[in-house]
Amino acid sequence: MGEMVNIHKIYPDGTVALRGVNLDIYEGEMLGLLGENGAGKTTLMKILSGLLKPTRGVIRIKGKEVKFRSPKDALSYGIGMVHQHFTLVPQFTVLENIVLGSEPKVNKLMIDWSRAEEEVKELMKLTGFKVDLNAKVASLPVGMKQMAEILKVLYRNIRLLILDEPTSALTPIEVKSFFNVLRKLREGGVTIVFITHKIKEALEITDRIVVLRKGLVEGVISTTEATPQLLARMMVKVETKPIIKPEVSPSREVLVVEDLWVRGDDGRYVVKGASFCVREGEIYGILGVEGNGQKELVEAIIGLRRYDRGRVLVRSNSRLLAYVPPDRTTEGLVLEMPVCENSILGIHKMFTFGKLAINTRKVVVHANELVSKYSIATPNIRTPAKYLSGGNQQRLVIARELSKGSDLLIVVNPTRGLDIASTNYVRKLLVDLRSNGKAILLVTADVDEALEISDRLGVIYNGRITGEDLAMNFTEERLGLLMGGALRE
Amino acid sequence: MNKMNLSPVIALLDSALRLGTPIALTAIGELIAEKSGVVNIGIEGIMVIGAFASVVATYATGDPIIGVLVGVAIGALLGFLHGTLSTYLYADQIIVGMGIIFFGYGITAVGNAIIWGQPGFSVGVSTISHLVVRVGEASVSISPIFFLTIVLAILTYFVLKYTWVGLRLRSVGEDPEVADVLGINVFRLRLYATVVGGALTGLAGAYLGVDWGGRFVSYMSAGRGFIALAAIIVGGWEPLITLLASYLFGFFDALQLTLAQLYGKQVPPQLFQMIPYIATVVVFALFFRKARPPAAIARPYRRE
Amino acid sequence: MIREYLRDAATSLIAILIGFLVGAIILQVAGYDPLYIYGSLINSAFGNYYVTLNTLTAMMPIMFTGAAATLMFKSALFFIGMEGQLYIGSITAFLVGHLLQLPAGLHAIIAFLAGGLGGLLWGLVPGYLRARFGVNETVTAIMLNWIAIHFTDYITQYAFADPKATIARTYKILPTAVIPKISPEVPLSWGFVVAVIATILTGYLLYNTVIGYEIRVVGLNPHVARVAKISIESTYLRVFLISGFLAGLAGATMVLGVFNSIVYRFSPGYGWDGITAALIARNNPYMIIPASLFLAVLRSGSIGMMVGAGVSNEMILVIQGVILISAAVPEAYILLARYVKARR
Known part of the structure; x- marks a missing residue:
């Protein structure tokens, strides 16, 4: 039903995410998109769902070339994506979230809330989901949010459903029932693309698996022929x-x-x-x-x-x-500050003359020490931390925390x-x-x-x-x- | 306006309604913009420009209704400027707002000097006609803009709560990324909201110019734009509570005038003039609920 | 890093250019000759020795309020109450200068510091409300500005009004409290030198001290500050205190060094000029000095513009407004540059 030809994607910051990917999606199948972190799975599907524009390449739907300028364009072709990070407005109710952007209307202005509720209840019956439609999303547990997210996409009469790592927030038991829902959807004629890095899941649920590695298709294989060992070898070199x-x-x-x-x-x-x-x-x-x-x-x-x-x-x-926080960019580092200033965060009072003035020389010695001891790749210690790669940012955080002794x-x-x-x-x-x-x-x-x-x-x-x-x-x-x-x- | 035979209490309430109206109009307009995620502190400047434009237009045509329309149009235009810069060009919304305030104070004084020879105040112009309501033996005149203000506040409440426009408007203020994914044009909606906000602020300015005063006075907005910001926060971004808060602040202003009238001989007037601002700070601090502003407020939205 | 500095400087210069351009268009439409008007502006800012001194005198309070605004903006607070703090600072300085009997020199110093203290105290209320309860500081700032202005009117027109004066002003301060001129040949108050030093010290505070480091961390990323056990509340409070002190000095320096009394509404908007200065200096405290010179030129030039060319001195507010609006969209210029490059 869909075809992506020679898709390239280079991000504005120069990161090359896709280097010429060809992908066919067959009507009614459950396609697994397997790969490690950074293989380009999410980027590829964001392009198919209209959220990103490809640097180069062509998308065809049912043989016809299309150009998506926004997710709305993709939705009009029945393509919808459930993102790994929830795309729900936390302060809205579940129902408000589901209808947002495709509201049923009583007249030109008013939303037909009772029709909306009926339609969503119909979908819940179909999928077996049970979500309180009038609850604020912010107050829901992750599993419920996931269901609201999927309901939201289904509400838009999707023919091609893209799921990005949908099980990462679910418990093993929730995953089981979730897979049953997916099977039911497929029986209902919905084509599904399932992005995952979990080999077992790909084997369990999909019909066909495409493995991506470093922005290229590494291989395409029918799930019946795949083994964990084979997939693992394709995924990781x-x-x-x-x-x-x-x-x-x-x-x-x-x-x-x-x-x-x-x-x-x-x-x-x-x-x-x-x-x-x-x-x-x-x-x-x-x-x-x-x-x-x-x-x-x-x-x-x-x-x-x-x-x-x-x-x-x-x-x-x-x-x-010594504490290495879960998110280095919002809790571990001040991205706009140079490496040297980040190297004393939280211990800055130890680098002073007489408690008030900062001893710059001491800071420089300290920062250089950390950079060489933990091989932090940075042009110099005056470089703002935002220009470091994620790995080097994390090294900087760990190095600093360890220096607390x-x-x-x-x-x-x-x-x-x-x-x-x-x-x-x-x-x-x-x-x-x-x-x-x-x-x-x-x-x-x-x-x-x-x-x-x-x-x-x-x-x-x-x-x-x-x-x-x-x-x-x-x-x-x-x-x-x-x-x-x-x-x- | 026949106030001779009004009791002081009714006179006080009467002037509270009149002084609260420009604050309320501005607050409702700005609330719409803030719900969409745009903060426009430039409303202070838009108000003064709206006042000036309405006086000039009335002076030129003799018709205060045209004055009001011109005030609204100029307000919408300035809202358009702020909205464009803060959406499509990712401007720092607060700084643009500051710029509009400076520009507004400046251009009106300069313009006034060009037209009337000195920057301080204009000649008197005719004002829009009021409805006269009898209260017991006395009569009170009420501006049609007062009724319009109440209608606009209720309408805003209704649109935000029950219509798809309102739902989408709130969504771009809460989470523009999500709205964009769902095909809602974040930039355009924010721009529209800011234009509406500017238009209502322009109306508030016109009210100052050709309803309340009948002449332009430099700096005549006198911080009312900021009082409107306070009213929104005290009102917790709810249109009807914001309306009430605006009239409460208007009441303080009226109180000042009434007290100055009654005791102006015994107490220096400068002390009375401080009252509305002190009262605003006190109410603002006391009723500053940790009301949650729209999550994406003042944050320019960028794609990719 | 250097590229970022250059980009900031370029943005500010472009913004200033646009400010004058739009100003010229408005003047042209109003039937004036913009070149003549701008000429008379420059002329009355630098035309002779006397007006140049006036320009430097106007620069003095702007450096103080500019440094005060920079501290605020560095901590990501948008407190714009410098105008009010300046007036309160002028009152406290005046009271000490007028009422206390102290030896010369010491009297001036005490009165000067009292001015700073006045500004500091005036910042205490909004500072505490913001630090403790998160009460929006921009709104309280404006209210406090108006309260301060009306209160100062009360002082100048009523409580301490000098009935013999030809303009509305208070009594004079005692001669012992007057900040002396640098020399008879250069009748510029020593306050100017103090202002330059205060601005540089603000830079030192921000970039070379623990307090400054914490201010910058809190301003850039309050989450990190929390994890690093930097108290956001006390950082905010400190910023309010130091910034208020500086803004108060701006008022004190005018009372003790220029007017020797409080003149009715003596500030044409030095508090606001400081905010503009901080914004076009892109919050770099060292750049406050050239930025406040620029604004002082506008201020003192505007008087000549009004007297000589008949344009209301509020014209400079128009120019400042356009400068701010243009400075708020650095990205527009980057996009424009890209577009031009692509067209070639």
Whole structure:
């Protein structure tokens, strides 16, 4: 039904995302678009859905060449995309979000809310979704938002539905029922493109798989002929080595969290009696689907959020906490400031003459030290941090935090959005630090990461640590059950 | 206007309505723009230009209705300027607003000097005719623009809440990225909202010029544009509460005039003149609810 | 980095150019000869020794208010209450200069500092409301400006009005409180030198001290500041205090160094000029000095323009307004440059 020919995409900042991709989409199929981070899957589909314009290349729908200037153009051809980051207005109700832009009207001006509600209820019956249509989106859990998102696209009479990593916010059990919905939609004649980096999902749900790698099509394969090993080889060319950790026998408890209760921004408890400890010489991983209280838990530990009950004990040599926040660009760095000024953020009071004036020479020495010790690629230390690559920005944050000299390091999603080389660097660095006796609390949503480098692992679900064990003792199934809340140990 | 036989209380309320109207019109207009994500602090300047333009047009034609229409048109034009710069050219909305204020204060004084020989104030012009309402034994004259203000506030409330235009307008102020994905033209909608905001502010200016005063006085907006901004915030971006807040601020202004009339001999007038501003600050600080402004307010939207 | 500085400078220069261009068009339409008018503007700003001194005198308060505005904008606050702070500063300086008996020199210094303190106190209310409750500072600034102006009117026309004076003004301050001139040959108040130093110190504060570092972090990214345990509230409060102090000095320097009394509505808008100066200096405190010279030229030139050529001195507000509007759209010029390049 659709065809993309020789699609190139170069972003304004010079990043080459697509280097000549050809893609056929057949009527009524479920097509898997598989690839690593940065392979170009999302860019390709943003082009097909009219959100981005290709630098070069042609799109044909049913044999006819089309030029989409906006997502609206694509919608008029029945093409709609569900983005990985929700495209919902948080302050609107679910129903308002669903009809926005395609409102049914009573007359020229008034919205026909009762018709809208009927139509959406029809769609909910069809898909089996149950969402409170009058609830504000901001107050909904992630799974519900996902459903609202899909309802919104379906409401527009979509013939080609593009889903970008739709399961990343869902628990394993929710994924099961979600897949059933997709199958039902396909039976109803909807063509689906399913973007994922999870091999198992691609194998489970799709009819055909296109693997992208570094902006090119690496291969096209019918799902019945595909095996995990084959797909993995197509996806990743660098052999990833498991990280070998030297034996350390953890001893002293550096961070102790006991029965901690923390409220979220809306005043309700989101951490409900979490308890764990992190010892020196170990990486303690906290693994969970995002939105299960991790953010508030970490904020309570580092002192950015009050807690009502329980206690947090830090037995560190330093008053400063080394903390690598989940989002380096909004919480870790001041992007407009140069590398040297970013290198003293939070410890800037230590670089002074007489407490008031900043000792520039000392700052320069410090920044140069960090840059060379952690091989941060930057033209010079006066370069604003925004010109550094994501990997180097993250190195800068980690380097600065480590320079605080604390025994305890708290890292949250340390490799999100990084390329493979930077990811490996960061993970190896964390393991080395642990082997040298640091206590590391790793909070992550990435199962591979948690299993790869943690010594012990706690799974967080709904504000509680629901299972804790040595990382090597977890099976995939046990993790899935714990993360999905189907099991509480 | 026959105020001789009004009781002081009715006189006070009467002038509260008259002084609140320009604030209310400006606040409703600016609220529409802010709902779409554009902040135009230039309303202070648009108001003074609207006043001047309406007086000049009335002076030239002798018809205050034409004066009002010209004031509205000039306001819309300035809204168009601000809207274009802050949407299509990603301007810093606050700085553009400051520029419009300076420009407005300046051009009106310069223009006044060119036409009437000195920058301070114009000659008197005819004002639009009022409706006369009998209150007991006395009679109160009420401007048709007052009724228009109430209608516009209710209409704004209705459009924002019940129509697709309102839904889309709110969406571009809350989350322009989402609106764009759904095929809503963020730039155009914001531009329209700012033009409407400018037009209502121009009407407020015309009210000052050819209804309330009947002449132009330099700097005659006297911070009312900012009082309107305060009214929006106190009103929590709700049109009807904003309307009430505007008239409350108008009441303080009226109080000042009434007190000055009554006690002007005993107390220096400068102290009375401070009252509306002090009261505005106090109300603003007390009722500054942590009302949530539109999420994308003052943030230019960029594609890609 | 250097490219960014150049781009900022180019944007400001283009904006100034557009400001004068639009001003010229308006003058032409109104039936004046713009070149003659601008000529008389320059002439009355630099034409002779006396008017040049006037220009430098006008520059003095603008440097203070410009530095005050820069601090605000660097912390991403849009407090525009310098005009009010300037008036309150003039009152406190006047009161100390008029009522207290102190030895010469010391009296001037105390009165000068009192002026700063007045501005600081006037910034305390909006500063506290903003820091503690998040109350919008732009709105409170305007209200406080009007309160300050009316209160100063009360002082000049009523409470301390000098009945013997030919213009509306207060009594004179005591001779001991007068800020002396640099020399009999250069009758420019020492306040000018202090203003230059204060501007440079503001730059030093922003770029070389812990307080300045924290101000910039809070201004650029309050989330990071929170994680780095930099208190946003106390940073805001500090900015309000320091900025208010500077704006108050602007008033004090006019009272103690120029008028020796408070003249009715003596400020033609020095507080606003400071805001314009900060914006065309692109919040670079060191660039405040040339920017305030530019605005001082407009100010003192506007008087000659009015007297000599018969154009209302508010014409410079028109030019300033257009400059601000043009300076707010740096991207327009980049797009234009790209377009021109593409056409070639």
